[in-house]
Amino acid sequence: MTKFSDDKLKKVQEIMARYPDGKQKSALLPVLHLAQEEFGGWLSAETMDYVAGLLNLEPIEVYEVATFYSMYNLKPVGRYLFEVCQTGPCMLKGSDDIIEYIKEKLGIAVGETTPDGLFTLKTVECLGACGYAPMMQLGKNFREHLTREKVDSIIEELRARAGN
Amino acid sequence: MAEEKKLFKVTIDNITIEVEPGTSILNAARMIGGDVAPPAMCYYSKLKGSGGKCRTCLVEVAAGSTADPRPMPKLVASCRTNVMDGMVVKNITSERVIDARNGVVEFLLINHPLDCPICDQAGECHLQDLSYEHGKEGTRYEFGRRTFHKHDLGPYIQLHMTRCILCYRCVFTADQLTNKRVHGVLDRGDHSEIATYIEKSLDNDFIGNVIDVCPVGALTDKTFRFKNRVWFLKPVDAHRDCPKCKGHVTLWYRGDEVFRVTARKDQWGEVEDWICNECRFEKKKTSDWVIDGPTNVNRHSVISQGQYLGLKMPTEVMPEVMGGRQPRLLMDIHSVSEVNRKDIDLSKIEGPAHSTDFEKPRPNGQQAIDNNQ
Amino acid sequence: MGRKLLLNKAHVEGILTYEVYRREGGYRSVEKALKTMSPDQVTEEVKKSGLRGRGGAGFPAGMKWSFLAKPEGVPRYLVCNADESEPGTFKDRYLMEFIPHLLIEGLIVSSYALGSNRTYIYIRGEYAWIVDILEQAIAEANQNGWLGKNILGSGFDCQVYVQRGAGAYICGEETALLESLEGKRGNPRIKPPFPAVKGLWDCPTVVNNVETLAAVVPIINDGGEEYAKIGIGKSTGTKLISACGNINKPGVYEIDMTISVEEFLYSDEYCGGIANGKRLKACIPGGSSVPILPANLLLKTAKGETRMMTYESLADGGFATGSMMGSGGFIVLDEDQCVVRNTLTLARFYRHESCGQCSPCREGTGWMEKILKNIEYGKGKKSDIDLLWDIQRKIEGNTICPLGDAAAWPVAAAIRHFRDEFEWHVDNPVESQHRNFGLAHYADPLPVPVTA
Numbered sequence: 001m002t003k004f005s006d007d008k009l010k011k012v013q014e015i016m017a018r019y020p021d022g023k024q025k026s027a028l029l030p031v032l033h034l035a036q037e038e039f040g041g042w043l044s045a046e047t048m049d050y051v052a053g054l055l056n057l058e059p060i061e062v063y064e065v066a067t068f069y070s071m072y073n074l075k076p077v078g079r080y081l082f083e084v085c086q087t088g089p090c091m092l093k094g095s096d097d098i099i100e101y102i103k104e105k106l107g108i109a110v111g112e113t114t115p116d117g118l119f120t121l122k123t124v125e126c127l128g129a130c131g132y133a134p135m136m137q138l139g140k141n142f143r144e145h146l147t148r149e150k151v152d153s154i155i156e157e158l159r160a161r162a163g164n
Numbered sequence: 165m166a167e168e169k170k171l172f173k174v175t176i177d178n179i180t181i182e183v184e185p186g187t188s189i190l191n192a193a194r195m196i197g198g199d200v201a202p203p204a205m206c207y208y209s210k211l212k213g214s215g216g217k218c219r220t221c222l223v224e225v226a227a228g229s230t231a232d233p234r235p236m237p238k239l240v241a242s243c244r245t246n247v248m249d250g251m252v253v254k255n256i257t258s259e260r261v262i263d264a265r266n267g268v269v270e271f272l273l274i275n276h277p278l279d280c281p282i283c284d285q286a287g288e289c290h291l292q293d294l295s296y297e298h299g300k301e302g303t304r305y306e307f308g309r310r311t312f313h314k315h316d317l318g319p320y321i322q323l324h325m326t327r328c329i330l331c332y333r334c335v336f337t338a339d340q341l342t343n344k345r346v347h348g349v350l351d352r353g354d355h356s357e358i359a360t361y362i363e364k365s366l367d368n369d370f371i372g373n374v375i376d377v378c379p380v381g382a383l384t385d386k387t388f389r390f391k392n393r394v395w396f397l398k399p400v401d402a403h404r405d406c407p408k409c410k411g412h413v414t415l416w417y418r419g420d421e422v423f424r425v426t427a428r429k430d431q432w433g434e435v436e437d438w439i440c441n442e443c444r445f446e447k448k449k450t451s452d453w454v455i456d457g458p459t460n461v462n463r464h465s466v467i468s469q470g471q472y473l474g475l476k477m478p479t480e481v482m483p484e485v486m487g488g489r490q491p492r493l494l495m496d497i498h499s500v501s502e503v504n505r506k507d508i509d510l511s512k513i514e515g516p517a518h519s520t521d522f523e524k525p526r527p528n529g530q531q532a533i534d535n536n537q
Numbered sequence: 538m539g540r541k542l543l544l545n546k547a548h549v550e551g552i553l554t555y556e557v558y559r560r561e562g563g564y565r566s567v568e569k570a571l572k573t574m575s576p577d578q579v580t581e582e583v584k585k586s587g588l589r590g591r592g593g594a595g596f597p598a599g600m601k602w603s604f605l606a607k608p609e610g611v612p613r614y615l616v617c618n619a620d621e622s623e624p625g626t627f628k629d630r631y632l633m634e635f636i637p638h639l640l641i642e643g644l645i646v647s648s649y650a651l652g653s654n655r656t657y658i659y660i661r662g663e664y665a666w667i668v669d670i671l672e673q674a675i676a677e678a679n680q681n682g683w684l685g686k687n688i689l690g691s692g693f694d695c696q697v698y699v700q701r702g703a704g705a706y707i708c709g710e711e712t713a714l715l716e717s718l719e720g721k722r723g724n725p726r727i728k729p730p731f732p733a734v735k736g737l738w739d740c741p742t743v744v745n746n747v748e749t750l751a752a753v754v755p756i757i758n759d760g761g762e763e764y765a766k767i768g769i770g771k772s773t774g775t776k777l778i779s780a781c782g783n784i785n786k787p788g789v790y791e792i793d794m795t796i797s798v799e800e801f802l803y804s805d806e807y808c809g810g811i812a813n814g815k816r817l818k819a820c821i822p823g824g825s826s827v828p829i830l831p832a833n834l835l836l837k838t839a840k841g842e843t844r845m846m847t848y849e850s851l852a853d854g855g856f857a858t859g860s861m862m863g864s865g866g867f868i869v870l871d872e873d874q875c876v877v878r879n880t881l882t883l884a885r886f887y888r889h890e891s892c893g894q895c896s897p898c899r900e901g902t903g904w905m906e907k908i909l910k911n912i913e914y915g916k917g918k919k920s921d922i923d924l925l926w927d928i929q930r931k932i933e934g935n936t937i938c939p940l941g942d943a944a945a946w947p948v949a950a951a952i953r954h955f956r957d958e959f960e961w962h963v964d965n966p967v968e969s970q971h972r973n974f975g976l977a978h979y980a981d982p983l984p985v986p987v988t989a
Contacts, residue, residue, distance in 0.1 A: 018698040020612070020655070023738055028720035029703050033662070045362050055720075060348045063361035067350040068722040068892075069703035071662045087624045088825055088882045089781045089868050125706070125886045126624040126825075127663045130866065131779055131787035140665040216727035217895050219935055238934045244727045267931030271900035304924055307907045330893060349722070349893075352705070354903040356893035 002050045008038060012054060024055050028065055031055065032072060041081070042073035070124065078113040078120035080158050083137040084146075086123045089130035098134045098146050099123060105155065118162055119155070174247040176200055176223075177257045177485045189242035189253055190221055194432065198481035201432075202255050203265075203294050205272070205379050206331035207243035209434060214336050215243035218329060219268045220294060224261050227252035239264055257485060262298075269298040274305040275354070276380075277326045284322075285381030287394040287466045290433060291329065312357050317347070318365020320372060320386050320445055325357050328382035334358060334374035341438060342368035358382065369408055372444040376427045376435050387445050388416075388424035395466045397423055399459035404452060408440035414459050415450075422448045431462055539793035540767055542755040542775045543748070547636045553670070555677035558638040564683055566757035570646045571691040574757075579650035583753060585761030587773035592618055592709070592746030593824060593864040594939075595848055604733040605651055606741040614742040615653035617644060617750055618714055619660040622706040624825035624886060625866025628777035629747035631789040633660075633667050637674040641697060643750040645683055646757055648695045651743055655696055658747075659714050662703040671699050706890035710938045711744040712736075713892065724894045725938035748777050768794035772847035776865055778807075782820075783871035785809035798822070798844045798851075799836045802869070815871040818976050819955070822851055823863025825883050826943035828950030829876070830860050832980035841985035856950065872976035876958050880951040881909040887944035898941040901932040905948055912959060915966030922959050926952055955979070 004012065012031055019026040031051055032043065039047045048062045055062075066072045073081075082102060086095050099110070102121055106114050113120040129135040132144035143154060171182040176193050177200045183192045191209070193201045202223055207215030215221075221243050225236040230250025239261060242253070255261055273295060280286040312325040330349065335358075338345040347360045360366075366374070374383050397416040404411045416424045425444050427435040447453065461468040482491050498505060502522050513521055551557035558564075570579050584599030605613060617640070621629040633640055640658070648656045660668060675697050678684045686694045700718055702708050708717045712726035715737050736742020752774060756764045765773045772794040778801070781787045786809035792801065801807045802817070811817050817832040838844050839858035844851065848862045870879060888902040908925050911917045929945035936942070952959060958974040 018655075018657075018700075020738070023719070025720035026700075026718060029662075029717065030701055033701060033703065058345060060346055060361065061721075063350055064348045064722055065720065067361070068352045069662070069705050070889075071704035086882065087886045088821075088879050089625050091879065091882045092782045092868070092870060092874055124704075125889050126622060128621050128627045128630050128661065130625050130627055130781035130868070131789070132627075133781065133787075137663055142663075216937060219896050219937075222935060241727065241937075264931065264935050267935070268896055271896045271904075271931070274900055274904060305904065307904075329896065330899070351893075352722070353888065353891040353893040354899050356899070 002039060002044075002046050004034075004038060004054075008034060016055075025057060025061070027055055028057070028062065029069070032062070032066060036072060040076065041079075042076050076113075079118050079162060080138065081120045081122060083122045083124040083127075085125070085127050085129070085133070085135055085137075087126040089126070090133040090135060093133035095134040095146075098136075098148070098151060101148050101151055105151065118158070170249075172247050172249040172251070174249075174251045174253065176253040177255050177481075178487050179481065179484050183247055185246075185249075187247055189223060189225075189240070189245050189247055189251075190215075192247050193223075193242065193253075193255060196481065197479045199256055200481055200485065202242050203290070203297070204243055204432070205290055205294065205329060206333065208333050208336070208377055209432075211333055211336040211377070212340060214331075214333055216241045218272070218331055220265060220272075222261060222264050222268070224254040224258040225251060226254050226258075266298050266300075269294055270300070270304070272329050273299060274303065275310040275326075276329075277309060279327070282390075283324075283327065283381040284384040284389060284394075285327075285378075288433075289381060290379035310354065315359050316363060316365070317360065318367055320441065321366050321375060322384045322386045322389055323358065324382050324384070325359070327380045328358055329380055330356055330358075331379055333377040333379070334383055337374050337377050338366075338368070338371060341370040341373055344368065367441075369440050369442070370438060372441045373427065373435065373438050375444075376429070379433075385424055385426075385444070387448075392418055392423050397467075399461060399467065401428060401456040401459050402453035403456060404443065404447065404454060406440060406443055409443060410437045411439070411443055412437045413439055413443055413453070415453060415455075420450065422450060424448075428459070433462075539791070539796060540775060541791045541793075542764075542767075543632065543639065543751050543777065544636070544789070544791045547631075552636055552638075553674075555638060555674070555681060558636070559681070563638050564642050564678075564681075566754045567642060567645050567649075567683055568689065570649055570757050571689045571693060576650045576652060579646060579753075579757065582756055582761035583650070586752075586756040586764040587761075587771060588749065588752055588756060588764065589771070589773075589848065590746055591748035591752070591776065591865070593623065593826070595862060598745060598749050601733070601745070602647075602651060602743060604731070605743055606734045607652070608741070612654065612740050613652045614737045614740055615644065615648050615651050615656045616711075616714065616718065616737060616742060616744045617656070617658040617747060618709060618711065618744050619658050619664070619747045620702055620706075620709040620714060621664075621747070621864075622661055622709050622890075623864045623866055624883065625781055625821060625868040626779055626824045626864040627781075628779040628789050628865055630664060630667065631779070632747055632751055632777065633664070633671060637667075637670050638678070639751045639754060640671070640747055641674050641678050641683075643753040644697055645678070645688070645695060647743075647745065647750050647753050648697075649688075649691075649693050653743075654694050655698070657718060657737075658697065658699045659708070659718055660699060660701055661708070662701050665701070668699050668701050675699070705892075706886075707892045707938070707940055710940065713938065714744060715742065722892070724892050725940075727937055769845065769847050770849055772849060772862075776846070776862070778846070778865045778867050780808045780867040780869070782867075782869035783812045783815065783874065784869045785812050792846055794845075794847045796846050797836075798846055801846050801867070802836075808867075808869070811869065811871050813871075815873065816976055816980060817869065818872045818874055818979050819870040819876060821860070821866070821868040821870075821947070823861045824866035825868065825886065826946055827861040827863040828856055828859070828946055829870075829879075829954065830950075831954045832976075833983050834858050834954070837983075839983065839986075841983075856946070857953070860950070873973055875913075875973045876951055876955040877909065877913050877962050880948060881906065881913045883947045884909050884944070887940065887947075891940060891944070895937045895941070897932045898936045898944065901928050901941070902944045904928055905944070909948075912962050913969075915962070915970050917959075917963045917966075919960065919963050921963070922952060922956065 015027045015030045016024050049059050052059045052062045134146040135144040202221035204221045205218035222239040223242040227233040229248035317323050346364050350359050399414045402415045413425050415422045427439045546561050580602045588598045589595040705723045707713045708723040710725045713723040717723040732742040775791050775793045779789050803810045820835045821829045838853045851862045853859045884906040888906045891898045891902045893899045908921050929948045932941045933945040962969045
């Protein structure tokens with residue numbers, strides 16, 4: 001059953017209180033973020049319907065929004081999501097090579113997940129770290145100044161973390 | 165009282181009219197009529213919030229108003245820009261507008277499948293009309309056209325997403341006519357699509373109206389699918405006592421058989437009164453209806469082929485648009501042909517017109533001379 | 538050393554915390570504004586300062602504030618645009634990450650001026666960790682009486698909330714941002730009405746960039762006239778520039794708009810010159826949307842004058858030979874970079890970020906990307922270059938929002954200044970796959986027209 005814990009429900013209430021009465025739809029983006037974190041890193045139709053119920057919206061209003069923004073995953077992703085920037089400034093600093101290297105190292109194409117379910121590789125457009133390029137988003141944080149060696153150590157670090 | 169109401173004077177393509185404040189440029193141009201009215205693919209006067217998206221109705225504002233006569237730097241969407249007193253607008257008299265409009269039409273067509281030969285909308289498709297007027301013969305687009313996963317919207321409505329131009333009219337219709345919208349625009353950019361996300365049929369009592377508002381063949385009537393070409397059908401206005409809607413419809417006949425039922429549409433192709441699904445999909449017998457008479461069909465529609473009855477001549481605006489000059493004709497067709505003589509009123513001819521209808525009465529009962537002999 | 542007004546304290550240890558920020562003179566402007574000035578006087582100072590919107594369009598901020606409709610009984614809103622997403626731009630991130638209280642301080646003063654009791658910071662979803670930093674700063678401001686009810690006994694109530702986006706460049710456009718803040722798809726609205734009349738939840742709203750709102754702090758502290766003394770002409774005050782690409786010292790710099798492009802690019806105080814001893818080929822001086830300039834038009838204008846880091850000088854020559862200050866994203870390309878490839882990545886970016894609402898942008902951006910891909914990968918034709926030109930021309934100015942222009946300009950400028958590089962790609966489909974066109978003549982001095 002898709003349901004937030006009492007703690008998270010309190011958080012939802014808190015978010016809804018940020019807006020004037022009757023404007024609870026504004027809580028949709030933050031609550032979808034919360035739902036994605038809570039329910040396996042992606043938004044299933046069931047999750048979205050649950051969010052619609054919480055905010056008293058029609059499910060289609062939630063689908064429309066969830067499919068518009070690139071940060072909502074509409075399919076399951078690996079435990080660690082590599083989102084590598086490939087826009088101009090990162091390209092100038094060698095992001096193409098980093099993407100190739102990750103593909104080679106993990107044996108997956110862009111958009112795929114490793115068979116062990118650990119890593120998913122995505123290419124993304126400018127994330128606002130142009131001065132620290134090449135870079136990727138990993139969960140809540142950025143990993144910047146990427147080199148092949150740095151990619152190696154990130155993958156090692158995450159494998160070790162997953163082993164625990 | 166009438167004097168108290170201040171009207172705005174607006175000049176569109178050299179024709180000046182007075183309109184109520186709050187009127188859009190597009191609606192003011194429609195009041196003038198004819199070629200001065202910009203095409204509108206997404207705007208729909210009966211749908212709140214519609215318009216502004218397709219960019220086919222862009223016009224040039226050569227002077228903003230009497231108070232501030234500066235021109236607007238960019239072309240504006242005439243459907244969403246209100247007239248100001250003393251505004252001067254250029255539509256077909258602006259090269260910039262024609263150029264931009266040709267560009268928009270090209271953009272709308274690059275990913276369109278151009279499958280008119282198998283499209284039920286053919287003959288009443290606004291994109292088809294627009295392409296005839298502004299399109300080019302060839303395409304400069306050399307890439308594969310966009311495709312989508314197919315979605316089933318249930319037993320009444322057929323969705324062909326590849327034909328959609330994302331006018332959002334069907335979304336507004338569902339929002340404003342039904343109490344629960346289940347379809348919408350999903351995804352973003354060039355992959356935006358009309359869909360329900362999870363397979364759901366559209367089955368609200370009034371949802372069939374999305375078929376009528378769709379300017380292209382993206383949403384068509386499944387109960388009429390591949391049954392007939394619209395130009396082979398004879399549209400007849402009819403009504404019935406309907407508990408849900410006003411029951412004013414157009415029946416589309418071939419022989420004695422009603423092939424489909426639609427809402428009645430005005431000269432701009434807009435629905436006059438919304439109709440319910442029962443009237444549209446379930447009442448396909450003549451006995452269900454009281455016949456009002458043949459439908460007035462716009463002269464420029466292919467459906468008007470051979471059907472001149474009740475014809476209303478369009479306003480001729482060319483001389484006015486051209487500042488009083490008459491269009492220069494390369495030749496006067498009437499000097500070599502007797503067909504389509506001005507003094508013969510086409511609307512008085514029952515059924516298709518034949519050359520015999522144009523024969524001049526001969527003083528001594530002679531037959532008309534055949535020029536080819 | 539140029540004057541710094543925003544980042545002068547950014548390197549003070551612990552400036553992230555309220556205690557240190559306050560000890561360093563923080564929140565003085567709130568005291569001054571709320572205790573000694575009326576809201577209109579605050580607006581007047583901002584007008585006098587000549588502060589221009591730092592998000593990209595450069596519209597005078599004080600004037601924008603004065604357009605705000607103030608009907609009786611209708612709430613007004615201030616929304617801070619922290620959706621920084623323009624490629625090459627990462628200045629707001631720096632400000633929020635390292636000196637968040639400066640933004641909160643600016644927000645309180647601005648909210649007071651505009652009468653906004655609920656103020657929102659709309660931040661791009663990817664800056665997830667910065668949300669925590671800002672919320673911490675807001676909590677501290679609340680604890681210390683800078684936010685909440687009856688602030689400093691002035692009768693003014695204000696609360697600030699952070700709203701996180703979810704990945705959409707288009708939400709940096711102010712009306713798309715408002716749509717998103719209302720929990721909808723980020724589709725820009727058709728204007729008019731403008732947000733100043735009908736904005737958030739149909740109420741009068743001002744949307745300002747992070748840096749703009751932070752600049753209100755020194756303007757109130759020192760007075761608008763003092764602020765206006767810095768800089769040249771209509772480029773008043775200081776500007777954050779985020780420098781990236783092939784330079785020795787990428788990062789965020791505060792400049793006082795009195796220095797030349799050459800100084801900014803080559804001095805050790807700023808970019809420190811081109812990395813790896815290479816030569817400059819081209820630069821996009823104001824974020825990916827603004828026209829790219831070859832080296833020989835970057836440092837000097839077409840008239841042969843020194844190009845300065847000001848709104849006017851960067852735009853000198855119009856689009857024919859100039860560019861724009863834009864959002865201050867300074868992207869440098871060295872001699873080994875390929876302008877075709879760079880343009881392709883930008884075209885891909887704009888296609889990816891188009892909301893899809895209006896036809897020219899939805900269809901045109903994808904078309905340009907496909908053609909550029911062909912040219913880049915050796916499958917292009919000469920006629921493709923003219924076709925690209927025609928497509929961008931038909932997008933520009935014909936769309937609902939400025940994203941269409943933003944997508945068209947980089948393509949137009951690349952063809953305008955680097956046409957021979959495009960042609961070389963077409964003529965050398967094999968060679969172009971393993972070698973770049975190089976610097977060619979792009980750094981050669983241009984003949985300066987002699988005027989009688």
